[in-house]
Amino acid sequence: MIPQIIKTFLDSDIGYSFKKSKVAIVSSIIFVTIVLTSLLAVVIAPYNPFDPKSVSLMDAFTPPIWSIGGSVDFLLGTDQQGRDMLSTMIYGSQISLIVGFASIIFAMVLGVFLGVTAGYLGGRYEIVVMRFTDVQLTIPSILMALLVDGIARGFISKSLHNDMAIYVLILAIGISEWPQFARITRAATLVEKNKEYVLASRIIGLSDIVIMIKHILPNILRPILVIATIGLSQAIITESTLSFLGVGFPPTNPSLGTLIRFGNNFLFSGEWWITFFPAIFLVVLALSINLLGDWMRDALNPKLKVR
Amino acid sequence: MFNYFLKRLLQSILVMLIVGFVSFSLFNFVGDPVNNMVGQEASEETREEIREKLGLNDPVYTQFFKFVVNASNGEFGLSYELRRPVSLLISERLPATLELVLVSALIAIFFGVLFGVYTAINRDGFVSNFILITSLFGVSLPTFVIGILFIYLFSVILGILPSFGRGEVVNFGFWSTGFLTISGIKALILPSITLSLFQMTYIIRLVRAEMIEILQTDYIKFARARGINNKVINNRHALKNGLIPVITITGINIGTLIAFSIITETVFQWPGMGLLFINAVQFVDVPIMSAYLIMVAFLFVMINFIVDIAYYFIDPRIRLKEEEAIK
Numbered sequence: 001m002i003p004q005i006i007k008t009f010l011d012s013d014i015g016y017s018f019k020k021s022k023v024a025i026v027s028s029i030i031f032v033t034i035v036l037t038s039l040l041a042v043v044i045a046p047y048n049p050f051d052p053k054s055v056s057l058m059d060a061f062t063p064p065i066w067s068i069g070g071s072v073d074f075l076l077g078t079d080q081q082g083r084d085m086l087s088t089m090i091y092g093s094q095i096s097l098i099v100g101f102a103s104i105i106f107a108m109v110l111g112v113f114l115g116v117t118a119g120y121l122g123g124r125y126e127i128v129v130m131r132f133t134d135v136q137l138t139i140p141s142i143l144m145a146l147l148v149d150g151i152a153r154g155f156i157s158k159s160l161h162n163d164m165a166i167y168v169l170i171l172a173i174g175i176s177e178w179p180q181f182a183r184i185t186r187a188a189t190l191v192e193k194n195k196e197y198v199l200a201s202r203i204i205g206l207s208d209i210v211i212m213i214k215h216i217l218p219n220i221l222r223p224i225l226v227i228a229t230i231g232l233s234q235a236i237i238t239e240s241t242l243s244f245l246g247v248g249f250p251p252t253n254p255s256l257g258t259l260i261r262f263g264n265n266f267l268f269s270g271e272w273w274i275t276f277f278p279a280i281f282l283v284v285l286a287l288s289i290n291l292l293g294d295w296m297r298d299a300l301n302p303k304l305k306v307r
Numbered sequence: 308m309f310n311y312f313l314k315r316l317l318q319s320i321l322v323m324l325i326v327g328f329v330s331f332s333l334f335n336f337v338g339d340p341v342n343n344m345v346g347q348e349a350s351e352e353t354r355e356e357i358r359e360k361l362g363l364n365d366p367v368y369t370q371f372f373k374f375v376v377n378a379s380n381g382e383f384g385l386s387y388e389l390r391r392p393v394s395l396l397i398s399e400r401l402p403a404t405l406e407l408v409l410v411s412a413l414i415a416i417f418f419g420v421l422f423g424v425y426t427a428i429n430r431d432g433f434v435s436n437f438i439l440i441t442s443l444f445g446v447s448l449p450t451f452v453i454g455i456l457f458i459y460l461f462s463v464i465l466g467i468l469p470s471f472g473r474g475e476v477v478n479f480g481f482w483s484t485g486f487l488t489i490s491g492i493k494a495l496i497l498p499s500i501t502l503s504l505f506q507m508t509y510i511i512r513l514v515r516a517e518m519i520e521i522l523q524t525d526y527i528k529f530a531r532a533r534g535i536n537n538k539v540i541n542n543r544h545a546l547k548n549g550l551i552p553v554i555t556i557t558g559i560n561i562g563t564l565i566a567f568s569i570i571t572e573t574v575f576q577w578p579g580m581g582l583l584f585i586n587a588v589q590f591v592d593v594p595i596m597s598a599y600l601i602m603v604a605f606l607f608v609m610i611n612f613i614v615d616i617a618y619y620f621i622d623p624r625i626r627l628k629e630e631e632a633i634k
Contacts (some may be wrong), residue, residue, distance in 0.1 A: 101385045137320075137322070138559065138607070140566035150588040150596055151333060237449045244451045245573050247588050264574075267459055268470075276459075287447040294443075 002194025
């Protein structure tokens with residue numbers, strides 16, 4: 001099943017441009033590796049950093065294996081609580097990726113719904129939706145996410161903050177990202193809606209809902225996919241930024257941003273690895289997604305293909 | 308011309324009213340303001356008394372009207388956490404943020420335009436490719452990671468620049484400036500560069516695309532045919548038109564810089580509005596949150612207004628369009 005899908009992909013025109021692009025191949029390998037590692041965290045990570053039995057304060061601040069004082073047990077050293085850096089990072093990337101994917105899917109569903117209906121139905125509804133989109137596009141997404149986060153915190157009692165963090169963040173980041181989707185899908189829908197196949201399906205009496213979902217949506221998937229890819233790296237960066245600022249994930253359930261936040265406190269005392277490894281991990285993750293997105297934008301752009 | 312100004316002004320006021328309504332609802336519906344002021348032990352009567360005094364029993368539109376009047380006078384009540392007037396807290400912090408944003412904007416625009424023009428003129432040079440690849444990395448580097456890297460490099464390893472605070476400041480009435488002392492300027496270097504990098508990469512790409520397009524237009528070709536030397540063509544004829552989008556971007560740019568200054572201020576413990584806001588979000592200090600929202604929106608709207616007006620004078624095409632619309 002899966003080899004079959006990969007084979008079809010590689011034989012297609014997009015697959016051809018994928019095979020031609022070294023950057024795309026390398027960055028997708030890195031990205032898939034990170035995703036698989038974080039999915040299989042329980043198996044791959046050398047320790048379970050959340051299991052108090054495996055953590056000992058005696059091991060705190062062990063430097064990475066190649067430095068003086070490093071230990072074979074901890075490849076990338078340990079943090080202030082004696083947790084293995086490599087393991088906390090793998091678990092942290094799991095959280096970052098879950099929030100990234102979930103919030104971008106949330107933003108995509110909301111944005112695509114509003115964009116397609118606005119483009120297809122038009123009228124006053126379209127004006128209202130697009131005005132909202134324009135206004136929100138002028139607000140930097142980090143500020144929007146911070147605001148939603150702050151408001152949500154106001155509604156949730158303090159004792160529940162830590163448990164609800166993941167939902168609050170998905171909501172906050174999702175809300176800050178949807179206008180991108182709405183703008184691009186509306187533009188694409190406006191083009192599609194006057195094409196003959198849509199007119200034909202109208203003539204045979206299909207309902208608006210069926211036309212939108214079954215006929216227009218599959219034809220505007222390409223730009224949505226590009227926005228979603230670049231949006232994913234944006235979402236991951238936003239999540240880690242919020243966590244770094246102290247309004248994201250709590251230290252008991254750290255994402256990459258939380259790890260960097262706490263490691264930052266030890267930068268001056270010389271324990272650079274506590275903040276550097278998560279930071280490098282985050283940058284590699286974001287960079288691989290951005291490079292994939294860049295390639296995808298070129299590969300899926302029909303204008304560039306002609307040349 | 309008058310119509311154009313009036314239209315822009317009305318738009319700005321409308322946006323401010325909407326933002327005002329949002330922060331008003333934030334204030335009224337997020338948590339119970341009375342609860343936040345008196346604590347758990349207060350009796351029902353004192354609560355009712357405060358409720359009456361705050362005007363929370365009035366109809367919502369009266370409350371909103373009062374809120375707008377107070378807000379335009381700079382009154383946002385007391386901070387829940389710090390127990391001091393929010394207007395005072397903000398006016399203490401405002402100079403720090405504005406100085407940081409100003410310097411970052413200048414850095415971003417200066418180097419952004421410089422590199423953008425350079426990479427557009429020397430399209431396949433080694434330096435151009437280097438700048439472009441670096442700018443691609445710049446997009447993937449979160450602001451706080453850049454800040455941490457700088458601190459590690461310049462403060463921890465080299466030890467030449469301070470990693471936190473504003474250094475010594477000089478007070479002029481309500482304004483405190485770090486521009487006049489050596490330690491103030493030193494403290495400004497790392498945060499302002501950190502803040503400017505992301506915007507810089509953006510401006511580089513924009514100016515480059517614009518310049519490449521302009522260099523292929525007929526009037527440039529004609530100028531070449533006349534035998535004018537390349538330097539004059541690039542700097543005088545092409546650059547002028549290439550800078551028009553930069554003006555718009557500068558407007559949005561400064562707005563984004565204010566938002567991103569939250570992150571930079573946290574990394575460098577810069578005592579500005581962003582740091583105040585982040586602490587307010589952590590403690591759900593609603594008066595500060597809503598005041599910050601209004602302040603930032605006001606700065607956004609004002610900058611956009613100025614940019615629109617500047618556009619009108621710089622780009623004759625807009626003037627023509629407006630005049631046609633009136634006819």
